[in-house]
Amino acid sequence: MANHHKTLRIKTKRMLGLFGDFDEAFEVIADIRRYKVPGLTVDDVTLKSPIEHPEIEDVLGERPTNVPKFAFWGGLFGLVFGFLFLASAQANFLAQPSGGKPVITIPSNIVLAYEMMILFGVLSTLVGFIIGAKLMRKSEGLYDTAITVDQIGIVIEVADEQASPLKDLFAKHNVLEVREEALS
Amino acid sequence: MSAQQSLAHKHLTYEQAKDIDENIEWAKINTDVLRSMENPRRGYWVAMFISVALFAVMIYAEVYQYQFGMGPAALNTSHMWDLYISTFVFWIGMSHSGTLLSAILHLVHADWRKPIYRFAEAMTTFSLLTAGIFPVIHLGRVWNFYWVMPYMSDRGLWPNFRSPLIWDAFAISAYLTSSVLFLYIGMIPDLAICRDNAEGWRKKLYTWLSLGWRGDDAQWRNFRFTYLMIACFLIPLAVSVHSIVSMDFSMSIMPGWHVTTFPPYFVAGALYSGCAAIITLFILLRYFFKFEHFMTMPILDKVCKLTFVIAMVWTYLNLVEFASVWYGHDIPSKEVLLAKASGPYSPFFWSMMLFGSILPFALLSPWVRRNMYVLFFVSVFLNVGMWLERWMIVTPTLSMGHHPQAFNTMWPGWVEWAMVGGSFGWFGMLFLVFVKVFPSVSMYEVKEMVYHRKRTVYEDVDEMMDLHSGVPGPSSAPASQTTGGA
Numbered sequence: 001m002a003n004h005h006k007t008l009r010i011k012t013k014r015m016l017g018l019f020g021d022f023d024e025a026f027e028v029i030a031d032i033r034r035y036k037v038p039g040l041t042v043d044d045v046t047l048k049s050p051i052e053h054p055e056i057e058d059v060l061g062e063r064p065t066n067v068p069k070f071a072f073w074g075g076l077f078g079l080v081f082g083f084l085f086l087a088s089a090q091a092n093f094l095a096q097p098s099g100g101k102p103v104i105t106i107p108s109n110i111v112l113a114y115e116m117m118i119l120f121g122v123l124s125t126l127v128g129f130i131i132g133a134k135l136m137r138k139s140e141g142l143y144d145t146a147i148t149v150d151q152i153g154i155v156i157e158v159a160d161e162q163a164s165p166l167k168d169l170f171a172k173h174n175v176l177e178v179r180e181e182a183l184s
Numbered sequence: 185m186s187a188q189q190s191l192a193h194k195h196l197t198y199e200q201a202k203d204i205d206e207n208i209e210w211a212k213i214n215t216d217v218l219r220s221m222e223n224p225r226r227g228y229w230v231a232m233f234i235s236v237a238l239f240a241v242m243i244y245a246e247v248y249q250y251q252f253g254m255g256p257a258a259l260n261t262s263h264m265w266d267l268y269i270s271t272f273v274f275w276i277g278m279s280h281s282g283t284l285l286s287a288i289l290h291l292v293h294a295d296w297r298k299p300i301y302r303f304a305e306a307m308t309t310f311s312l313l314t315a316g317i318f319p320v321i322h323l324g325r326v327w328n329f330y331w332v333m334p335y336m337s338d339r340g341l342w343p344n345f346r347s348p349l350i351w352d353a354f355a356i357s358a359y360l361t362s363s364v365l366f367l368y369i370g371m372i373p374d375l376a377i378c379r380d381n382a383e384g385w386r387k388k389l390y391t392w393l394s395l396g397w398r399g400d401d402a403q404w405r406n407f408r409f410t411y412l413m414i415a416c417f418l419i420p421l422a423v424s425v426h427s428i429v430s431m432d433f434s435m436s437i438m439p440g441w442h443v444t445t446f447p448p449y450f451v452a453g454a455l456y457s458g459c460a461a462i463i464t465l466f467i468l469l470r471y472f473f474k475f476e477h478f479m480t481m482p483i484l485d486k487v488c489k490l491t492f493v494i495a496m497v498w499t500y501l502n503l504v505e506f507a508s509v510w511y512g513h514d515i516p517s518k519e520v521l522l523a524k525a526s527g528p529y530s531p532f533f534w535s536m537m538l539f540g541s542i543l544p545f546a547l548l549s550p551w552v553r554r555n556m557y558v559l560f561f562v563s564v565f566l567n568v569g570m571w572l573e574r575w576m577i578v579t580p581t582l583s584m585g586h587h588p589q590a591f592n593t594m595w596p597g598w599v600e601w602a603m604v605g606g607s608f609g610w611f612g613m614l615f616l617v618f619v620k621v622f623p624s625v626s627m628y629e630v631k632e633m634v635y636h637r638k639r640t641v642y643e644d645v646d647e648m649m650d651l652h653s654g655v656p657g658p659s660s661a662p663a664s665q666t667t668g669g670a
Contacts (some may be wrong), residue, residue, distance in 0.1 A: 022635075046400050046401060046402070047400070047401040048398055048399045048400055048401075049399050049401070049404065050210065050373075050399060050628060050631060051628050051629075051631045051632045051635060052404040052407070052408060052628075052632065053401075053404070054405075054408065056401055057405075060401060063401070063402065063405060065405055065406050065409050067406055067409035067410050067413060068409060068413060071413040071417070075417075085334075086334075086345055089334060089342045089345070090342070090345060092340050092342065101346075105345065105346050108345055108346045108351070109345065111351050111424075111428065112345060112350075112351060112354050114424065115351075115354045115355050115358045115421070115424065116354070116358070118358055118362065118417045118418075118420065118421045118424075119357075119358040119361060119362065121413075121417050122361070122362045122365055122366075122414055122417050122418075123361075123365075125410055125413045125414055125417070126365055126369065126410070126414075128406075128410070129369065129406050129407065129409075129410035130395070132402070132405075132406035133397075133400075133402060133403040133406040133407060134396075134400075134402065134403070135395040135396050135397065135403070136395050136396060137396060138396075139396045139398060143398055145380035145381070147398070147399050148214075148373075148376050148377040148380045148399065149210060149211050149214055149377075150209075150210035150211055150631075153399075
């Protein structure tokens with residue numbers, strides 16, 4: 001149903017509402033979830049906040065993150081790569097006398113492969129974070145430095161006819177400031 | 185006894201007992217921390233001058249050693265490690281508390297870590313960078329250090345992967361990389377705050393480092409998972425790093441080193457010296473940057489109690505090591521132990537016991553825990569004890585190995601002392617630069633702490649008022665984030 005509404009309207013502008021209190025912003029998103037603004041859904045909402053608010057997922061819904069997968073696969077790669085790297089290096093010693101000791105020494109390689117597992121796990125997690133959080137990209141407009149101080153921002157892309165009801169909704173919940181910009 | 189009576193008994197007011205004031209304005213948090221990064225005071229320049237001077241002496245000593253060999257450092261056949269490796273272990277140990285404690289406290293949701301973890305993690309990074317100097321300079325031929333790197337040599341030579349020294353190189357490299365990333369990722373939201381308030385070169389630097397952070401819900405969500413994942417990686421990593429450092433010794437058959445309890449003993453010692461260093465830096469930052477609102481006495485109290493607990497664990501493991509040697513009846517090991525207690529190094533051994541095992545009992549006194557001046561000196565002497573511990577691990581064993589013809593008592597030369605002193609200068613320089621370029625208190629996490637404390641207080645008051653009078657509590661008119669007031 002929500003997707004059906006979205007296809008009918010062409011988004012023409014982006015609006016930012018700044019709130020002094022998280023509870024007010026929470027209520028705005030809850031009202032959007034209750035379809036108080038025709039055609040808008042919580043999928044259109046981006047919350048900007050100075051601190052982390054995990055409780056926002058109560059109204060935004062659980063949005064997936066791939067960071068744990070990056071951590072797992074990075075760690076696994078590090079473990080396997082670390083062991084194979086060491087073993088292949090040690091295989092060079094085949095040409096040299098090893099005094100009866102094993103050429104590929106499993107106990108010591110476990111220690112080093114363990115360290116490589118953690119190192120690559122951490123590096124891979126960082127990559128997952130940068131991709132998932134959409135960092136290192138050209139940032140979209142509508143931002144206010146008050147968001148890194150103490151205000152909560154709600155950013156929504158809307159069609160022309162949705163702008164007015166959304167402003168009313170913002171006003172109902174004591175918005176401090178509303179800004180808008182045309183979508184290119 | 186009620187909570188109020190209990191506080192009165194301890195001569196504390198309710199405000200003093202809180203580890204953060206939940207009514208502090210968020211804008212003030214930004215302002216206070218950002219102000220600490222501006223206009224260094226005279227004390228800062230004095231500290232920087234001392235650090236640079238110590239480091240300059242270290243450079244001179246290294247050039248001198250480069251010219252004349254290892255002789256001026258008083259290193260000889262049996263004493264090839266001595267203060268260089270003792271100090272290396274000391275700095276590796278110092279690095280442990282920052283990241284390890286920060287990660288553990290993060291996982292157990294101990295939010296009192298929030299105002300203090302940033303500088304502790306920075307301490308980790310700079311301690312590792314300091315520790316890394318010593319394996320290089322103890323080689324003498326510093327230009328051959330790259331031999332420990334596992335690179336493709338045209339002669340088909342690789343490092344000996346069976347050697348704990350190579351494990352060290354891998355473990356410390358992994359730990360340094362991971363710790364730097366842990367510190368950096370945790371700082372990204374604060375770098376965005378800096379970016380929004382900076383001008384000139386700082387603006388460019390923070391814009392670049394904040395990676396376009398805008399506080400989106402998607403960014404926070406991914407941030408939460410990333411920080412959690414890296415904390416999970418770092419805890420076993422930190423434990424493994426100091427275990428591996430201990431294996432530099434325990435994997436050998438030298439008397440006094442070949443002890444199975446060395447890995448936990450080293451990890452406990454590392455946490456201990458790191459906690460003591462956190463107390464020292466806590467007091468200095470609180471005093472010089474006027475961080476009384478964030479680095480509060482109840483938080484310091486918790487760190488002191490944690491330090492005492494870890495000190496007792498270290499003491500226990502120390503005594504276990506002595507008992508193992510004593511009852512193990514390995515004659516060379518027993519002789520080394522007796523020589524530590526009664527030989528030429530005995531004053532340092534007993535000083536170590538005094539500072540490491542007896543002095544921590546001072547932390548049981550509430551008066552000591554609340555007296556900044558006394559606590560500062562206690563924390564410094566705890567670390568003196570921990571440095572002596574590392575020296576007493578390394579040097580007595582090298583004096584009395586398995587070959588009686590190689591027995592000799594060795595006293596460090598001026599070059600070694602210069603290197604040790606210079607390492608503190610190098611660490612001091614890095615730390616002093618850090619606190620002026622990056623926020624040493626996590627602004628967004630102090631806000632989180634304040635926010636959650638406030639909500640908890642209001643929820644509690646709501647419940648009480650509903651229960652007793654049916655009067656609506658303060659959360660019916662929720663406090664604004666912008667003002668901080670109720």
